[in-house]
Amino acid sequence: MTSQITAITMPKWGLTMTEGKVVGWLKQQGQSFAPGEELLEIETTKITNVFEAPEGGTLRRIVAPAGATLPVGALLAVAAPEAVPEGDIDTFVAGFAAPAPATETEAETEAAPREVEAGGLRLRYVELGEGASVPVLLLHGFGADLNTWMFTQPALADGRRVIALDLPGHGGSTKELRGADAESFAAILGQAADALGVARMHLVGHSMGGGIAISFALRQPERVATLSLIAPASLGPEINGAFIDGFVRAARRREAAEVLGLLVHDPALVSRTMVEDVLRYKRLDGVPEALTRIAEEWFPQGRQRAGLGEAVAGLKIPVQIIWGGEDRIIPVAHAEALAARLPVQIIEQSGHLPHMEKAGEVNRLLKRLIENQA
Amino acid sequence: MALKSIRQALNEALAQEMRRDPRVVVIGEDVAGGAGSQGQRDAYGGVLGVTKGLIGEFGEERVIDTPITESAIMGAAAGAAVTGLRPVAELMFCDFLGVCFDQILNQAAKFRYMFGGKAKTPLVIRTMIGAGRSAAAQHSQSLYHIFTSVPGLKCVVPSNAYDAKGLLIQAIRDDDPVIFCEHKLMYDLRAEVPEEPYTIPFGEANIVRDGDDVTVVALSRMVHYADEAIDALAGDGIECELIDPRTTSPLDEDTILESVERTGRLVVVDEATPRCSMAADIAALVAEKAFAALKAPVKRVTAPHTPVPFAPSLEKLYIPSPERIAEAVREVYGYGR
Numbered sequence: 285m286t287s288q289i290t291a292i293t294m295p296k297w298g299l300t301m302t303e304g305k306v307v308g309w310l311k312q313q314g315q316s317f318a319p320g321e322e323l324l325e326i327e328t329t330k331i332t333n334v335f336e337a338p339e340g341g342t343l344r345r346i347v348a349p350a351g352a353t354l355p356v357g358a359l360l361a362v363a364a365p366e367a368v369p370e371g372d373i374d375t376f377v378a379g380f381a382a383p384a385p386a387t388e389t390e391a392e393t394e395a396a397p398r399e400v401e402a403g404g405l406r407l408r409y410v411e412l413g414e415g416a417s418v419p420v421l422l423l424h425g426f427g428a429d430l431n432t433w434m435f436t437q438p439a440l441a442d443g444r445r446v447i448a449l450d451l452p453g454h455g456g457s458t459k460e461l462r463g464a465d466a467e468s469f470a471a472i473l474g475q476a477a478d479a480l481g482v483a484r485m486h487l488v489g490h491s492m493g494g495g496i497a498i499s500f501a502l503r504q505p506e507r508v509a510t511l512s513l514i515a516p517a518s519l520g521p522e523i524n525g526a527f528i529d530g531f532v533r534a535a536r537r538r539e540a541a542e543v544l545g546l547l548v549h550d551p552a553l554v555s556r557t558m559v560e561d562v563l564r565y566k567r568l569d570g571v572p573e574a575l576t577r578i579a580e581e582w583f584p585q586g587r588q589r590a591g592l593g594e595a596v597a598g599l600k601i602p603v604q605i606i607w608g609g610e611d612r613i614i615p616v617a618h619a620e621a622l623a624a625r626l627p628v629q630i631i632e633q634s635g636h637l638p639h640m641e642k643a644g645e646v647n648r649l650l651k652r653l654i655e656n657q658a
Numbered sequence: 659m660a661l662k663s664i665r666q667a668l669n670e671a672l673a674q675e676m677r678r679d680p681r682v683v684v685i686g687e688d689v690a691g692g693a694g695s696q697g698q699r700d701a702y703g704g705v706l707g708v709t710k711g712l713i714g715e716f717g718e719e720r721v722i723d724t725p726i727t728e729s730a731i732m733g734a735a736a737g738a739a740v741t742g743l744r745p746v747a748e749l750m751f752c753d754f755l756g757v758c759f760d761q762i763l764n765q766a767a768k769f770r771y772m773f774g775g776k777a778k779t780p781l782v783i784r785t786m787i788g789a790g791r792s793a794a795a796q797h798s799q800s801l802y803h804i805f806t807s808v809p810g811l812k813c814v815v816p817s818n819a820y821d822a823k824g825l826l827i828q829a830i831r832d833d834d835p836v837i838f839c840e841h842k843l844m845y846d847l848r849a850e851v852p853e854e855p856y857t858i859p860f861g862e863a864n865i866v867r868d869g870d871d872v873t874v875v876a877l878s879r880m881v882h883y884a885d886e887a888i889d890a891l892a893g894d895g896i897e898c899e900l901i902d903p904r905t906t907s908p909l910d911e912d913t914i915l916e917s918v919e920r921t922g923r924l925v926v927v928d929e930a931t932p933r934c935s936m937a938a939d940i941a942a943l944v945a946e947k948a949f950a951a952l953k954a955p956v957k958r959v960t961a962p963h964t965p966v967p968f969a970p971s972l973e974k975l976y977i978p979s980p981e982r983i984a985e986a987v988r989e990v991y992g993y994g995r
Contacts, residue, residue: 568854
């Protein structure tokens with residue numbers, strides 16, 4: 285019967301996660317669940333997320349109670365059909381050996397940040413997965429970096445390369461900019477893709493990264509297999525100017541925490557580490573200047589410069605738009621205006637970061653479009 | 659990101675600022691590494707190697723080895739600062755402030771005020787603090803509270819390599835005199851430090867860990883002892899919030915007060931002697947501004963009011979230990995329960 289018993293273990297989300305804390309169980313011991321159902325909430329140092337069942341089953345034993353902090357790979361619970369006797373579950377729990385944590389070299393080869401040169405600029409990227417299928421390129425938003433894809437990147441890396449880039453002026457990339465407008469970023473994106481040997485790609489862009497993806501797809505549609513836009517910029521004039529100003533200005537923890545709280549539906553999701561990471565980035569020489577320049581180019585006087593909804597609707601490639609229903613940065617109305625002409629998915633109880641706040645749901649939507657075009 | 663020691667982080671900060679701004683110069687005893695003696699150029703880079711390599715890149719004009727005369731180093735640096743350079747002067751041990759305090763207390767600290775705001779004094783004084791090496795009473799003190807008490811001086815007490823680099827660059831770019839206190843037992847302590855230059859604003863405490871039961875404020879090396887104590891206490895179900903002020907002047911009062919308003923309990927850990935100290939200052943701050951929130955008397959864990967002993971066994975007793983910190987937290991936590 286042991287073969288029918290499966291371990292539910294602490295997942296590894298993102299590059300830096302080594303342990304997680306069980307916030308609470310959303311299923312009780314003895315309940316059954318379908319694939320994709322939410323089992324429990326896990327808090328990492330960066331953000332709290334729900335853990336979704338990879339496959340269906342019955343929750344026979346909860347091993348890690350709420351409040352427990354455990355390393356990646358540790359046993360959280362046991363799933364097994366009801367027919368499996370309690371004694372077998374006991375034996376399984378007693379005999380469970382968490383896989384040894386990956387050594388530093390293993391972890392490094394798997395997902396160590398690397399660098400690529402594009403347009404004379406040094407860009408940081410992380411690549412996961414391998415395979416012959418068309419690769420995925422992930423583009424983060426204004427002031428963010430490739431870590432915004434911590435839940436997305438591993439989920440898509442099945443049989444294909446998934447590359448998350450830090451845009452110029454962001455993350456671990458050079459803080460120098462070639463130009464601050466969408467076309468300049470799109471040109472750099474094309475050069476980076478060339479350097480990485482990516483001719484065609486599934487393009488996923490969030491917020492300003494969505495605006496860059498739109499610009500790229502309009503210029504070089506033949507290189508874009510599918511386009512997934514998550515709360516993208518460039519579809520309409522409205523944007524939360526106070527957020528942009530506040531983000532550019534915030535130099536201290538209190539200010540930064542307040543501003544970052546606007547990004548998500550539930551501000552409690554924003555951890556102190558997330559705030560600290562943003563501050564560490566913003567303290568680097570050149571970053572305030574880069575952010576100011578980009579903000580002035582993209583969002584002068586608290587309005588977006590570009591309105592490309594019509595052009596996006598006219599693209600001859602598969603496009604989907606994903607938006608948090610409670611986005612306080614760019615209004616969800618921009619998506620609703622295109623709903624008659626493009627597939628639009630509104631994610632409830634999500635703010636401007638649906639790919640982090642509702643990672644499972646967004647991952648399914650991304651996979652569906654990408655894999656249908658395989 | 660690369661792990662770097664505090665020594666490397668400070669060295670990188672100095673080199674990057676010297677590259678960026680030709681007005682930045684380094685002055686002190688042995689900072690060029692025994693340049694005066696035969697064949698010893700760049701051999702040391704200061705007594706603990708922080709300035710190693712600078713003489714080779716920037717030359718004798720900008721890395722100035724001095725005779726053993728602190729009053730001349732501080733006087734020259736203060737004068738250079740007020741006339742347009744941005745010197746980083748080294749006061750090898752903070753204990754030596756006894757021979758050069760006039761230059762700091764009555765000159766550098768007063769220029770801006772007494773010249774009606776028309777003079778700037780962009781001076782950094784790097785100095786070593788702390789006990790633990792059996793260096794005896796004249797080479798082991800933690801005197802940051804004396805600098806903190808002087809209006810016109812800023813005072814920095816970093817506890818890790820990331821903060822050390824960002825705070826030193828901030829200090830060099832600051833237009834006021836800044837005393838930068840490096841604990842002599844922490845130079846090899848490593849942390850992730852970005853290659854690029856960056857600054858950390860003064861007066862912004864670091865919340866090292868979160869907790870709702872007791873607020874622990876600790877400085878410099880004591881941050882690590884407190885962290886160790888808090889690890890042990892977590893086993894007993896006591897969750898502490900650990901705050902590292904990073905700078906004692908300016909002091910981030912809000913972060914301390916907000917924390918105590920939530921926990922109602924405060925322990926301050928300070929390696930310095932207890933009278934007129936940072937521990938006394940922070941305890942007074944909380945007593946004055948968060949009295950209504952307090953559920954227990956404030957507890958201070960400090961050195962005793964004596965010189966630092968030479969004997970290793972006594973020195974060990976002199977320095978606050980993780981055990982003493984844990985005991986203080988338990989006492990404060992248990993009060994009134």
